[in-house]
Amino acid sequence: MIKRLFDWLIQPLGLIAVSIAVLALFSLAAYGINTTQQPPAQPIQFPHRTHIAFGVQCLYCHPGAARGPAAGIPSQSKCWGCHQQIAKTNDPKSELRFLKAAVESGTPIQWIPVAQVPDFVQFNHRAHIAAGKNCEDCHGDMTNLTLAENPQVFNMGWCLACHVKNAGDDHAKLVKLTDCGTCHY
Ligand code: HEC
Ligand code: HEC
Ligand code: HEC
Ligand code: HEC
Ligand code: HEC
Known part of the structure; x- marks a missing residue:
């Protein structure tokens, strides 16, 4: 039985069937990666919600958006400016233990990008902010988000x-x- 299946598979027609199956699987996978808007596993579960509720402005952490093409992700020293004074930072059960470790060892936090266009597309934040667009017009309402994710495909x-x-x-x-x-x- 296995032998007969194998003989069929290596025939031209079988090979075509196999290639089609592989192609179909591959495009399905590519499609899946493109459409799932699940937030990736970040090195720190950074809660946008908590910080926005605390009154921190988007532009305080992403000032590049008003000045140039890229909004930028804040460095850990900016985080530390607040967190070294926050009691919770020393709680060994909090996510903040990862921030503390990164600051103490001087290793930059490797955030995984979620909002991106391909390299062949020119996007400039400044032009859009200057034209009066708000962050939420493109990034959606982040006040309830824990991990950043894209509300739509760019x-x-x-x-x-x-x-x-x-x-x-x-x-x-x-x-x-x-x-x-x-x-x-
Ligand atoms: C206290 C600092 C802080 C504030 C305030 C803040 N962010 Fe962020 N933002 C971050 C950090 C850190 C990341 C990287 C972690 C992540 O992607 O979840 C990030 C990621 C993002 C991303 C995804 C970027 C990418 O491709 O990785 C977007 C979009 C974003 N922020 C938009 C906003 C908007 C809009 C606001 C205001 C409503 C805001 N942020 C307020 C710190 C902040
Ligand atoms: C403007 C001050 C400020 C800045 C800047 C800031 N945070 Fe916070 N962060 C807070 C406050 C306030 C809380 C709530 C603390 C509490 O619940 O006691 C918080 C909470 C958190 C929490 C949740 C902790 C928990 O266990 O609930 C994480 C994780 C966190 N911050 C990471 C970061 C990171 C990473 C950065 C830099 C990208 C950053 N914060 C920048 C003020 C700040
Ligand atoms: C007109 C739509 C639009 C508006 C308005 C907008 N963004 Fe973006 N944002 C994008 C696009 C598109 C990207 C992907 C850019 C890329 O890959 O070069 C992006 C990327 C980002 C990133 C991650 C990469 C980086 O450093 O640029 C952050 C953080 C971000 N935006 C924050 C903000 C904040 C904060 C605001 C408001 C001050 C804002 N954006 C307003 C469309 C927008
Ligand atoms: C307002 C900005 C904008 C303009 C104007 C624009 N494009 Fe695009 N284009 C994009 C973006 C963003 C993508 C990336 C699409 C993605 O990642 O799905 C893209 C992708 C493409 C691609 C890659 C194929 C694809 O769909 O991913 C081609 C080819 C292309 N554009 C051609 C053109 C041509 C030809 C024109 C003029 C008729 C044009 N674009 C005008 C923003 C633009
Ligand atoms: C929410 C609406 C909105 C979205 C979404 C949007 N744009 Fe724009 N875009 C604008 C406005 C408004 C202007 C400024 C028009 C003017 O000159 O007054 C602009 C201007 C531009 C310019 C010209 C900048 C300059 O230097 O003059 C580029 C390039 C551009 N957008 C690229 C993009 C790309 C790429 C995307 C998608 C990834 C995008 N935009 C999505 C509203 C938008």
């Missing part, structure tokens, strides 16, 4: 839909904001 249709909406009747603006060279160069 695909081309999503960028273009907002650009078309913002251009309104301004033809020159519409041309600029939908020109391939505006986002790909």
Whole structure:
């Protein structure tokens, strides 16, 4: 039985069937990776919710968003500015033990990026903040989030839909904001 199956598999038709199965599995996997918006396992379970509720502004930790292309992730020394004065930081059961260890050993925390566009796409935060867009317009409501995750896939249709909406009747603006060279160069 096994032998007959094997003989069939190595026939041309069998090989084609196997390749199709492999391809199908592969694209399914790629599709799955693209669509699941599960937050990755971060080195520290950093709770956005707690910090936002405490009144810390997005731009305090991500100041690059107002100044340039990338928003940036705060360094551990910025965390430590607050946490060295917070009692909970010394609680050996808290997530904060990982922050304390990173600060004491001087090893940078390796955050795993979640909000990203491919390298061939030019995105600049500053232009959007200057145009009056809010963080939540693109990143969703983070006040209830524990781990950061993407509310939507940053695909081309999503960028273009907002650009078309913002251009309104301004033809020159519409041309600029939908020109391939505006986002790909
Ligand atoms: C106290 C500092 C702090 C504040 C305040 C803060 N963040 Fe963050 N943010 C972080 C850290 C640390 C990470 C990396 C960990 C993670 O991805 O969960 C991060 C990650 C992110 C990410 C994912 C970036 C990526 O690709 O890894 C987004 C988007 C984000 N923050 C948006 C916001 C917005 C919007 C606000 C305000 C509503 C905000 N943050 C407030 C510290 C902060
Ligand atoms: C502006 C001050 C401030 C900054 C900056 C800040 N935090 Fe916090 N963080 C707090 C406060 C306040 C709490 C709540 C502490 C409590 O519950 O007693 C907190 C709670 C936490 C907790 C949850 C602890 C627990 O066990 O519930 C983690 C984890 C954490 N912070 C990590 C970080 C990291 C990592 C950074 C830097 C990226 C950072 N914080 C920057 C003020 C800050
Ligand atoms: C017009 C949509 C838009 C707005 C508004 C926006 N972002 Fe982003 N954000 C993005 C996109 C797209 C990326 C991925 C950029 C990349 O891969 O180069 C991103 C990436 C990030 C990242 C992770 C990588 C990095 O360092 O850039 C953080 C953190 C972030 N944004 C925070 C913020 C904060 C805070 C605000 C508000 C002050 C904000 N964003 C406003 C679309 C937006
Ligand atoms: C929430 C709406 C919104 C979304 C989503 C959005 N944009 Fe924009 N974008 C704008 C607005 C508004 C402007 C500024 C228009 C103007 O010049 O007044 C702009 C301008 C730009 C510019 C021109 C910047 C400059 O220097 O003049 C680029 C490039 C750009 N966006 C890329 C992107 C990319 C890439 C994405 C998707 C990853 C995206 N945008 C998603 C609203 C948006
Ligand atoms: C507002 C910004 C913006 C403009 C304008 C834009 N693109 Fe894109 N483009 C993107 C983003 C973002 C992606 C990444 C899509 C993803 O990761 O799913 C992308 C991806 C692509 C890809 C890769 C295939 C894919 O779908 O992932 C091609 C090819 C492409 N764009 C061609 C073009 C052409 C041609 C034009 C002009 C007609 C254009 N783009 C205009 C933002 C833009």
